[in-house]
Amino acid sequence: MEKKIKEKRKGLPELKVNPEKNPIFRFAPNPNGPLSFGHSRGIVINSEYAKKYNGKWILRFDDTDTVRKPPLKEAYDLIQQEVEWLTGKKADKVVIASDRIETYYRYAEELISQGGAYVCTLSAEEFRVFRKEKTNSPDRNRTPEDNLKLWKKMLNGEFSPGEAVLRVKTDMKLPNPALRDWPALRIQDTQKNPHPREEINSKYQVWPLLDFQSGIEDHLQGVTHIIRGKDLMDSTRKQTLLYEHFGWEYPETLYWGRVKIHEFGGFSTSGMRKSIDEGVFSGWDDSRLPTLASMRRRGFSPKALQNFWIELALTQKDISASMETIHAHNVKIIDNTSKRLFFVKNPIKLTLTEKILNIPQEFKTRIHPENDSMGSRKWDFKKGEITIYIEKEDLELAYINSNKIRLKDFADIEIDNCQASIISFNPSEKLPIIHWVERENSAEALLETVINNNLKLIHGRLESSIKIEIGSVVQLERIGYAKLEDKNKLIFLHD
RNA sequence: GCUCGAUUGGUGUAGUCCGGCCCAUCAUCUCGCCCUUUCGAGGCGAGGACCCGGGUUCGAAUCCCGGAUCGAGCACCA
Incomplete structure (x- = not known):
């Protein structure tokens, strides 16, 4: 057992x-x-x-x-x-x-010699009738010698495409019609349609299927x-x-x-x-x-x-x-x-002033939320007043939250007609969290993406606090993954 | 029409040969909750399937018969 x-x-x-x-x-x-x-x-x-x-x-x-x-x-x-x-x-x-055509010819000839293949001069349409009726092509009974002669004629260009084809002899009564005396090599006009490889070009006109x-x-x-x-x-x-x-x-x-x-x-x-x-x-x-x-x-x-x-x-x-x-x-x-980065699409400019709370000297956050070994990214701020950008859609999000929103990893702000001020560094309320950039720590960038099956270049500002190697994939927070294709040019991967 | 082949949750997949360990696996998805200063990642939980009909058997996703559906081939395309 x-x-x-x-x-x-x-x-x-x-x-x-x-x-x-x-x-x-x-x-x-x-x-x-x-x-x-x-x-x-x-x-x-x-x-x-x-x-x-x-x-x-x-x-x-x-x-x-x-x-x-x-x-x-x-x-x-x-x-x-x-x-x-x-x-x-x-x-x-x-x-x-296409490098091995002559090898295929040798096997074709061997097959003809053994009586396993024959040159068929029926057109594709004519043969279709025989295939359907399960009857033999009139060319089927030729001797291997005669077939070999016709084969040479094929090779010598004495037939045009469609006039002759080499068929493998199977059995015309096979239940599966696809298998009945199937074609093995045919003629192609390689003068008119040369092979793109220069060494081949118009060298052969008989080609295996x-x-x-x-x-x-x-x-x-x-x-x-x-x-x-x-x-x-x-x-x-x-x-x-x-x-x-x-x-x-x-x-x-x-x-x-x-x-x-x-x-x-x-x-x-x-x-x-x-x-x-x-x-x-x-x-x-x-x-x-x-x-x-x-x-x-x-x-x-x-x-x-x-x-x-x-x-x-x-x-x-x-x-x-x-x-x-x-x-x-x-x-x-x-x-x-994937390093995390802020990219603000369709940026709206806001002036962050010290009306309520002072602006710190710097902003610092992790490059990857779980992977501390990747280090942090840091933005230095000028004293007094700075210019930040947020997405147009996010501004609207602030409007439905009594003009308040949280800048991710930074502070809650209150917006009043393109002027903003920090109201708290700790998340004081359950405000929506949005990504943002600061003028001196970001640069104009383009994000290539597909919208409604059209290629679109989205203008925006990309955080410039850390060096991103061209060709590497980053995660644009709240947007998705993208690859930096070139300096200031991203291509969207997926979300 | 003829000839092949396939059919397990929304989507894939395991199990089918050698019937019981399968009230059917895993992933994805969807929905909750937790964690998280991302609409990301992670954690926990839930949802959801054996194409149909007969038969054999103590017992069928699994074997047998019939049907349905889907796909491919029947090219001097690959």
Whole structure:
């Protein structure tokens, strides 16, 4: 009698691994743009598993469509940088499909020679009828020799796009229509649509399709586990059929479901690319875009994204998550190190006089409320009278509190027509607490944020008592977290 | 239409293989309260779920049958 211990699983589920060899994972984006937030799931999951099982993971650029999803030249480098940012290190290996076209050709030829593939000269539309009727294409019975001749013609440019395609022989009676004699390589007019990588350009006009390229490459790289979206389930089945022709063993395969983020509408990489070109967005790192570039720019911690995806784990369920969850993860990481600062939006100027109580020489408060080791921030005041700024909205808040309000960490004041005076240093009444700045200890600053899906620059005054490094994330008290992008320029992260 | 796949609180997730330890886990969320000179963080408490219908069984979130719903694929896209 064995007592079964049920322990709650935390993090990623266990994988079937062969103890004899270290597993190899891969993530294969199309470099038709930098990475989107959605891509980060594939990177996090695959790299985490590689780490967990002491394996490797390969970053592979599946850049084999020069017409509909043309690769973006800059994306190759950008993606590698983003991967490094997200995982904290470079991918263990980088493979570019367009560098390996001739390898794919060799396997295509081998498959033709074995009678496992044939050149089909039916148009896509014509073939659709055969697929539907479960009948063989008239080209299916050609000998391997004849197919090889036609294949050479494809390579020599004797066919135009759509006139010939290499199909993997499966079985036209297969219940799943997607699997019936699926296309492996097709012709693209690379004169008209050259590959953006100069070394490739118009060099090839016969290009593998995803199922073929990916299937061959996974085997060549010794990939042991494929973890990808469930939209690629049929791809697994197609590739399994291809592996049977070659006598290869298909890797362990797992899937994740679709993810919808409430706040993001439907963005496709190609759609974003178009909008950026048209000037609708300022660039790939526009705050409104669900790209890694945008999240990185705003100051998200890569660790937060990792935790988010690990928590969602690996299920085939279609899920719909909210940015709030990601924010919650991020706050946990950044809060402890984020310096507190006052930023007054739409500042209203008030003169603080000594009508009731005198103004002290200085103002001092902690940089972080719980973390004393971060020290304090201090403002020196001139004697007699100083100029302070509060938010317009907060002035209204004072009006509904008999013109009284509490300046955070400082004093209760009474306001009388742009003149204010300290009525108490201790919180004497339950007054609303607001943030504020003093003229000599603050500077004009801009806060970039998104309002109603528009980019807005909010003018304000930022406390200048402590030096904030450019690129670091601070908490603007009562507003939210923001990153100092430049001197006197902040970009809003989240609240 | 055909072929896959999924279905646990508002949102995610654990448990489902090997039925009892599950009047169902954890996180997020919402609402209270506490602490705090932030609308931040923290603490405490509360709220809220096994898609439906049958069956098997002493016992079903878990096994079987049927249905519903959602999603994906059926591209010379990835």
